[in-house]
Amino acid sequence: MHYLFEPGLLGSGPVRTALLVGAVVAITSGIIGVFTVLRGQSFAGHSLADVATTGGSGAFLVGLNQFWGFLVVGVAAAALMEAIGVQRRRGRDVATGVVLGAALGAAALFLYLGTLKTATTGASFTVLFGSIFVISPDTVPALVASGAVALLTIAVLTRMLLLTSISPDLARARGVNVRLVGIAYLAALAVSVSLAAVAIGAVLSTALLIGPSATALRITKSPARAMAAAALTGLAATWLGIVLAYDSYYWPPYGHGWPVSFFVVVLVLLGYLLSYARRPRRERPRSPHEGAECSPA
């Protein structure tokens, strides 16, 4: 007989680290994800994840912690994207697709070479699909600090980001440096993608960025509540995913836990599907006498 909370769950060092890092990742991704969806930059998030894969695998090849690879290459890619304006033009997706393909190709090479060198086949899996149970405790402070810096950036820029998401021109007319705000936001996004890449893998990091925030945007009406709901949804999916992955050690094939990333992504999807049950889209009739029908409060 097994339980959801298997005995010894919280006694395990790796699990405690996973829960802590998972919380940082989920909260950062959820809150930043709200702005990613608001700004229509999900594609930028995905591109950053692809490029960060190259960084993570490069770091693995030279024997560094993957987080630094994700982070350095992710932030550099964000700066480059801002410089050439990739994230704003969907029409450039052909060029972007080619570049991203090349980035993943480089990742394939780095992972292959790295595997030859160290003879550890698990590394490719770790870079691509995450490794939240094998995070070295030494990197935890850096992960927490990065998440805090990204969140602080977003907190400072919240109002400007919201104003810009209504209309960049409106923000410009109020004296907001829309470009600078955009750069700072992209940098925070790159940090958040790197954190998510450590936890659930570079390939799946977008799920934690977009999924909880998309769910939150369906069930909440105000910006503050959307951020809170996204953070909590992401946190629930991540923690429950960690617990289930721990339990799955006793599932077939016995003695080998299932990947955390699998559970997190499935739970995120479940949350999103549930949000459709919660708030049916309200269709407002477009009558010529709008004043008459009001106050949905």
Place this chain on the structure above:
Amino acid sequence: MAVKPVDQADLLRLEDVSVRLGGREVFSDVTFSLGRGEFTGIIGPNGAGKTTLLRVILGLLEPSGGRVLIDGEPLHGKHHGRHRAGMGYVPQKLVIDPDMPLRARDVVSLGLDGHRLGFGFPSRKRRELVDAALADVGADGYADARVGELSGGEQQRVLIAHALISRPSLLLLDEPLANLDLGSEQEIVAVLSKLAREHEISVLLSAHDMNPLLAVMDTIVYVANGRVATGSTDEVVTSEGLTRLYGHHVDVVRVHNRVLVVAGE
């Protein structure tokens, strides 16, 4: 084509303003002024440069020649920030996604301090200001609805409240009547005209059709062919005046209190 005489009390004055965009001259020598509490329409065909003109006044675009004066002081330059505070702006064709987690009151609240760092904590004072601005435009009935789910006319009211809450002396609106049905069009014009009269706010609004505005416009700024003509509607909108402006023959026809501008042969 009478140009209003220079008045010291003018809130806004453009003097010989020229604008070049990508090497092309969009305007040359645009001169007009706007008094306090006046309702002015920038009228002209699509593509005539109405938005460009508004962007120059907003300080988003540097004119290549001439100057823009607010309260007698040049706009472009070091006093920029202060003048910005005195202007409210409603941009053109805003499409707000229904999934945006922004209530009408959030949008209006951002009009108060959306350009500031940090996040604004809710307070009773803020709530009162937001409620008052929403009431001023008759949008208090849907203060807590998501803006993206409101109709075009309702969104327009919310955006006007957003522009209004910082108590500007000049309200600039870019095609606020576009894509509105007849009922909402009249309601928005009534709201704006009330703001101009009762709050002494100068309203400068662009439109491709002057007819909804004929009853309320104090001044018309007619834009065509890189030039403008200003004055009262009767002075500006004549066959001779517009023919001179367009540079080719134009007929102005008046039917049932409506004015039609028809290109001649």
